[in-house]
Amino acid sequence: MTDFPTHARVVVIGGGVGGCSIAYHLALMGWREIVLVERSELTSGSTFHSAGLVGQLRTDVNLTKMIRYSVDLYRRLKDETGYDPNWREVGSLRLASSPERLEELKRQVALARSFGLPLELISTQDAQKLFPIMNPDGVCGAVYLPTDGYIDPSGVTQALATGAKNRGAKFLTNTRVQSIAIKNNRVQSVVTDQGAIETEIVVNAAGQWAGEIAKMVEIYLPIIPMAHLYLITRPIKDLPKNLPTMRDPDNLVYWREEVGGLIAGGYERQPAPTFLDGIPQDFNNKLLPPDWDRFAPLMDGLIKRTPIIEHAQVNMLLNGPEGFTPDAEFLLGPTTVKGFWVAAAFCAHGLASAGGIGKAMAEWIIEGHPEWNLWRLDLRRFGSNYSSQAYTLARTVETYAKYYDVHYPYEERESARPFRPRIIG
Ligand SMILES: Cc1cc2nc3c(=O)[nH]c(=O)nc-3n(C[C@H](O)[C@H](O)[C@H](O)COP(=O)(O)OP(=O)(O)OC[C@H]3O[C@@H](n4cnc5c(N)ncnc54)[C@H](O)[C@@H]3O)c2cc1C
Structure with missing residues (x-):
């Protein structure tokens, strides 16, 4: 490859919305010699099949502030970069x-x-x-x-990439990371199928593949790819324009308008973890087969709340995998290997959060800490028990199945018990 950079100040791995936002914010904060490496095309991981809803309300003030920043950014990206991410502030x-x-x-x-x-x-x-x-x-x-809304997932990724490139960041697509060299517990270089890049800082923004990248430096990340389903209808006659997005968590479902039709999905009680033996090497720009049986309970909820959907013509039932964690929050921050950072497993709210994630990661790397208290997302919150895939899987499936439940203080988990039985007395 001509112009292949053999040295970088930072290498970001992954050209999804997360990696592009991190590259954008590092460049915005004045860093140069930023290289983003993507094994296929930008947005070809989980990003291209996102439903695109941007909901700001989280159960934690800091996480909500983080997504509020995303919205502020998404509003101005078109003017700033010249690339229209199609932000629609329809409310929720x-x-x-x-x-x-x-x-x-x-x-x-x-x-x-x-x-x-x-x-x-x-x-x-x-x-x-x-x-x-x-x-x-x-x-x-x-x-x-x-102030909530929705956005074109590929559009926002390309807009962030454009903003980063305009500030000098280099994007290498069709370039696969094969290994990461470490010396004295510090990152030395990233080895790709196109050549090696010397660097002291690597950001693993490889989405559901972040576990594979982390294993290259002998770190285990608690990530399980979960198959997420949503329906896309054909245009529905007389569907009102500019509908807000809507969530009905008691019926486990959400909706948004899509070119005169509806996108509608949810969080089923019997979720489907996937690719537990490894994600196929060529799984880019790909989906899983539609799973109507698993979608049936969500369809009941959708028809109950929006009867019009019963007779709508179906364009497709989209089934796409996304990296989830045992508590449905992200994995962000530094690791035990110096210079090796993680920003991955965005648990089906990565589109909404990407703007804030990029800002937080850039501040963390450059200034030593992000503006917001992000302990809820810090990967160091997970103990060594999460290095067991069986344990991580059980917890992740439970969390996904209860994603839309009302959660009470001191709620106890039911899965993966008894993990450490003790005889008392
Ligand atoms: C069906 C579905 C619906 C969703 N709906 C919403 C929604 O409505 N709102 C919302 O906020 N979020 C939603 N999400 C979540 C959102 O799409 C994701 O959180 C987000 O796109 C993840 O971005 P990412 O950059 O972390 O990962 P990805 O987009 O997966 O990017 C990771 C990249 O890393 C690359 N990579 C992997 N290994 C290597 C390697 N060895 N070398 C180089 N590159 C590598 C991959 O090719 C990939 O492009 C949804 C997800 C799914 C699956």
Whole structure:
């Protein structure tokens, strides 16, 4: 390869939305000699098949602030880079289809108000005005966030890559990382199938493949690829324009508009971990076969809340894998190998978070700490028990199956028990 860089200040591995955002923010903060390495094309991992919903509300103030930063960035990316990521600020609804959920939503409104997020508690009637195809039976109320929306996953990745390249970052596509050389527990170089790049800093942003990359430096990451399903309908006659996105967690489902039709998916109770013996080497720009049996309970929830979907023509049932962790939060931060950083396993909210992840990682690498307290995402939160794939798998499946549940303080896990039985007495 001509112009192959043999030296870099930092090498980012992975050309998904995460890696591109990290390269963009490192460049924005003034770093040069940034090289991003992608084994196939940009966005060809989990990013291209994302549903693109951007919801800011998380259960933690810092994580919410991180996604709020993403939204601020997505609004301005077109003007800044000249590449339109098709950000649609249509707002979002979250329904309470149970009294317990309504209580949770009221608490979230109080939390959101404490740091200025314009989340409003609204009546079922007002929710139905915003989302007229909704059947209001059993809805106790809702929250509405006018600044949420959705974005084109490939568009936002390309916009971030353009912003990084405009500031001098180099992007090497069709370049596969084969190994990482270490000396005295420090990163020395990244070896690719096109040549070696000397560097002291590597950021592993390889999504569901991040575990494979980490193994190159003998680090185990608790990541399980999980197959996530959503339906894409053909245009639906008379579907109202500019619908907000909507989530009905009690029925395990979410929706957004897509060129006059709907995208609708969810988190089923019987989730499907995948590729447990390794992800095929050529799994780029690929999907898993549709799984209608697994989608059936979600379809019931969708039809119950939006009966119009029962007779909509189906374009496809998309089944795509994504890296999940045992607590459905990311793996970010430094590792025990000096210079080896991780930003991966975005648990089906990586599109929403990518802007904030890029900023946090760039600050962490350059200044030593991110602006926000990200302990909830710091990979050091996992103990050595998570080096067992069986343990990690059991916990991850449980978390995915309960993703949309109301979670209470002191909630106990049921999976992977008894792990360490003790005889007392
Ligand atoms: C079906 C589905 C729906 C989703 N919907 C949403 C949503 O609505 N909202 C939301 O916020 N998120 C959503 N997500 C999640 C979001 O798409 C992901 O979190 C995000 O795209 C992950 O980005 P990434 O950069 O971490 O990984 P990826 O996009 O997977 O990028 C990692 C890259 O690393 C590269 N790589 C791997 N190994 C090597 C190697 N050895 N050398 C070089 N390169 C390598 C891969 O080729 C890949 O391109 C969804 C995910 C799925 C699967």
